[in-house]
Amino acid sequence: METQQYHVSFRGVQKSYDGIRLVVKDLNLDIERGEFVTMLGPSGSGKTTCLMMLAGFETATQGEIYYNGKPVNNIPPHKRGIGMVFQNYALFPHMTVGKNLAFPLKVRKLGKEEIDQAVLEALDMVQMKDFVDRYPGQLSGGQKQRVALARALVFKPELVLMDEPLGALDKQLREQMQYEIKNIHEKLRVSVVYVTHDQSEALTMSDRIAVFEDGIIQQIAPPDDLYERPDNSFVARFIGENNTLHGMVDTIEDGVARVTLDDGQQVMALAVNVDKPGIPTLLSIRPERVVINPDEEKMTQTVDGHVEQLIYLGDHIRCRMTVAGNSEFIVKIPNAADSRMLEVGQNIRIGWMTDDCRALDAD
Amino acid sequence: MALQDVADKSLHDKLRRAERRKKIEAVSLIGPLLLLMVIFYFIPIGMMLYRSIDNSQMREILPETAKALAHWNGQGLPDESAYAAVVADMKVAYPARTLAGAGRRLNFDKVGFYSLLLKTGRKLKKIGGPPYKEKLIEIDSKWGDPKYWTVMKRGLKNITLIYLLRAVDLRYDDTNSIVGVPEEQAIYKSIIQRTVYISLSVTILCLLIGYPLAYFMATSSASVRNLLMIGLLLVFWTSLLVRTLSWILVLQDKGVVNSFLLSLGIISHPLPLVFNRIGVYVAMTHVLLPFMVLPLYSVMAGIPSYYVRAARSLGATPIAAFFKVYTPMTLPGIGAGCLMVFIQALGYYITPALVGGPKDQMVSYFVAFFVNERxxxxxxxxxxxxxxxxxxxxxxxxGKRVNITNMKLG
Structure with missing residues (x-):
């Protein structure tokens, strides 16, 4: 069976709560042992539902989920042995930190010494050893998060699910915790399925990211692929900042499309999601890949732009301009000596490499 | 420096003025309630409490005797002045018909006093002049018994503890020390025990019925929950009397329950379900159930589902997750509900009086008994x-343990 080699496999999984609308539509996803996979998407895209089905709190309406090669649809959550970190930590308020961590070991009927040792080890891993006798109510958000993480790992599960675990933390703490989770993952080599709507979190931590929208995985790829080579316009818009230009495909040759923009200028772009001439397309270019006053020989594509607004951001200048009818076209100009020459109202030439411009579906 | 001080002072004043306005607002908001509480709650309760030790009316009935006995050392018989005072007081009190009240009061402390006073009062007309000592002893030899004078002296103080002592089955003996009452008269301790026992049983019954109900309410959909809530609060919308009387209809020998069981042939004789302890438990549990369910529900509704999920994901069976994680988190609700039901049950009067038998009456019944009958x-x-x-x-x-002040109903 092909699912055997994967740690987790979703096969044609569908989920509906009301019998009318599918929250998850035909999900197929394989997760390797030790992999860190993030389910990324806007709220209501079905990512948390997928996680809950994997944890056993929801049952798939159709399809099968395999864990270690075995179907788990009929296995209750407490027999799956999957660790889980909840959005609100879900630390038991009536138990101390130590008791919280001992809980999964006690229900597994481990010996007292074994439990004590495992609890201390797990707390040590998240630098919370000194807090063993505190109650969750006496901890800060970040500390609670660490304890919740330790509790999900203390019984040594092979798979840990995390449901927006850093959502309630402030930005600085969130970034710090991202690295810690990543370090723990690398140290323990457990498989992690992580749900978030924060793309920078997903990009920082994941081996692969599955972008969810409307119950469908739009693209599943490593972070760099996802950012630089989005498969469709949803992924392009959802991940990172993105400039879009509307146009019509004239010709497609060797994977490169010639596109006429709305204002008549012609550009070349990678034909990613367009298959025939004569259809509308959306060109996607990352702001940092656009160059001002390009060297016409180096840059394969150049177009005219009109500077609308300049925002000084220290390390770079954010330039909003109108390009081919799109007045929200953003260019990030490094704060170098020559970049100050720009003025609002100026007409300038901008350019990019053909490889950085992707012709996607016009949606 | 000086300028700084001036600035500080004015700031301080400003702050105080601002605070004062807030204080006035606060007081004027709770003022009416406070006034109401004082007039209709604290003062009556204070008067009630004082009444249990108040003995001043005795001095009004027998003022001379009180004065004369104030000097008596309590050894042997008092001297002639005390006898003269008794005669003087009785000459006023007997025609004024206040002597009987004093007699009843003293009879409560020592049986025989009522008849002693009234008999003496009746014969006073023919008593003639002093000295009175011999004459009174001639009317009734009890006047020559120091025990009666001890009771008389004790009974003429402004404050008395005999009622409080009697309420816990204690009394003064002839030497003025506190002892237990004879066994055949000791009833209050067992009534208090019975009151606590019935209240405790009702509390446990309410918890056993209320906990699953509250859990069901907290976990069901809004429409089901509203229906259950209305069903629960319906109890409040019916008069206590009607509710209790309808239990009699349901539980009596020819009531719904017995007829049903008889018609099924499960029993051959009607079960005694009312005018006994069973009736008291059923009716009181019914009346007090909302006070258990509402605090429980309020706590349960505030427990997010992810705690139980977390427990399940950590390997706990549904039962273990419920008892080790969910139930401990509902302890504040259990505590508040039990306390509320128990405390209310302690003071129950109408329900046991109507559906209970003579052996099911609680302390409140005897409060009413002493007011209405005695x-x-x-x-x-x-x-x-x-x-x-x-x-x-x-x-x-x-209350401290369960932090009842943080509880809210519904």
Missing amino acids: VNWSMASALGVVLLLMTGSFYLIF
């Missing part, structure tokens, strides 16, 4: 004090 307000008040102390101590002991 016209002994002091004893009624003393039992009220006992009840209040019981309730207060239960509240203090358990």
Whole structure:
């Protein structure tokens, strides 16, 4: 069976709560042992539902989920042995930190010494050893998060699910915790399925990211692929900042499309999601890949732009301009000596490499 | 420097002025309630409490005797002046018909006093002039018994503890020390025990029925929950009397329950379900159930589902997750519900009086009994004090633990 080699496999999984609308539509996803996979998407895209089905709190309406090669649809959550970190930590308020961590070991009927040792080890891993006798109510958000993480790992599960675990933390703490989770993952080599709507979190931590929208995985790829080579316009818009230009495909040759923009200028772009001439397309270019006053020989594509607004951001200048009818076209100009020459109202030439411009579906 | 001080002072004044306005607002908001509480709650309760030890009316009936006995050392018989004072007081009190009241009061302390006073009062017309000592002893030899004079002296003090002592089955003996009453008269301790026992049983019944109900309400959909809530609160919308009387209809020998069981042939004779302990439990549990369910529900509704999920994901079976994680988190609700039901049950009167038998009556029944039948307000008040102390101590002991002040209904 092909699912055997994967740690987790979703096969044609569908989920509906009301019998009318599918929250998850035909999900197929394989997760390797030790992999860190993030389910990324806007709220209501079905990512948390997928996680809950994997944890056993929801049952798939159709399809099968395999864990270690075995179907788990009929296995209750407490027999799956999957660790889980909840959005609100879900630390038991009536138990101390130590008791919280001992809980999964006690229900597994481990010996007292074994439990004590495992609890201390797990707390040590998240630098919370000194807090063993505190109650969750006496901890800060970040500390609670660490304890919740330790509790999900203390019984040594092979798979840990995390449901927006850093959502309630402030930005600085969130970034710090991202690295810690990543370090723990690398140290323990457990498989992690992580749900978030924060793309920078997903990009920082994941081996692969599955972008969810409307119950469908739009693209599943490593972070760099996802950012630089989005498969469709949803992924392009959802991940990172993105400039879009509307146009019509004239010709497609060797994977490169010639596109006429709305204002008549012609550009070349990678034909990613367009298959025939004569259809509308959306060109996607990352702001940092656009160059001002390009060297016409180096840059394969150049177009005219009109500077609308300049925002000084220290390390770079954010330039909003109108390009081919799109007045929200953003260019990030490094704060170098020559970049100050720009003025609002100026007409300038901008350019990019053909490889950085992707012709996607016009949606 | 000086300028700084001036600035500080004006700031301080400004702050105080601002605070004062807030204080006035706060006081004027709670003022009416406070006034109401004082007039209709604290003052009556204070008067009630005082009545259990108040003995001043005795001095009004027998003022001379009180004066004369104030100097008596309590050894042997008092001297002639005391006898003269008794005669002087009785000459006023007997025609004024106040002597009987004094007699009843003293009879409560020592049986025989009522007849002694009235008999003496009747014969006073023919008593003639002093000295009175021999003449009184001639009328009734009890006047020559120091025990009666001891009771008389004790009974003429402004404050008396005999009612409070009697409410816990204690009394003064002839030497003025506190002892237990003879066994055949000791009834209040067992009534207090019975009151606590019935209240405790009702509390446990309410918890056993209320906990699953509250859990079901907290976990069901809004429409089901509203229906259950209305069903629960329906109890409040019906008069207590109607509710209790309808239980009699349901539980009596020819009532719904017995007829049903008889028609099924499960029983051959009607079960005794009312005018006994069963009726008291059923009716009181029914009336008090909402006070258990509402605090429980309020706590349960505030427990997010992810705690139980977390427990399940950590390997706990559904039962273990429920008892080790969910139930401990509902403890504040259990505590508040139990305390509320228990404290209310302690003071129940109408329900046991209507659906209970003579052996199911609680302290409140005897309060009413002493007010209505015996016209002994002091004893009624003393039992009220006992009840209040019981309730207060239960509240203090358990209320702190369950943090009842943080609870809200519904």
